[in-house]
Amino acid sequence: MAASWIDIGAAAVLQSGGRLDGEVDGYYVAALLLEGELHAFEDRCTHDGESLTGAEVERDASTPCGVVICPRHGARFCLRTGAALTPPAYEPLTVFAARIREGRVEIGSP
Numbered sequence: 001m002a003a004s005w006i007d008i009g010a011a012a013v014l015q016s017g018g019r020l021d022g023e024v025d026g027y028y029v030a031a032l033l034l035e036g037e038l039h040a041f042e043d044r045c046t047h048d049g050e051s052l053t054g055a056e057v058e059r060d061a062s063t064p065c066g067v068v069i070c071p072r073h074g075a076r077f078c079l080r081t082g083a084a085l086t087p088p089a090y091e092p093l094t095v096f097a098a099r100i101r102e103g104r105v106e107i108g109s110p
């Protein structure tokens, strides 16, 4: 359970297919919906530290996870656990607890 929750913006942005970005305890965090499931993760690929802005997200039949795909070299990460699923990334992505309350997206402070 998160110690506190940080508001990063209106849920309507996600519900129309967009992404929200915010800063939580020094992490740059991105939040999005995949098939109605809310996900939040650090906006920094563990391969070489680049932003995941523009990354595609999709379902992957090989895992129960939705995945985010780094736009630079194609590493795939599980959106639920952060696990690195394919090279060139080997370290997991940091993922965050997230919730929607009263139309706002809140990220759990780690």
Ligand code: FES
Residues within 6 Å of the ligand: 045, 046, 047, 048, 049, 050, 070, 071, 072, 073, 074, 075, 087, 088, 089
């Ligand atoms: S920077 Fe993400 S896979 Fe290389």
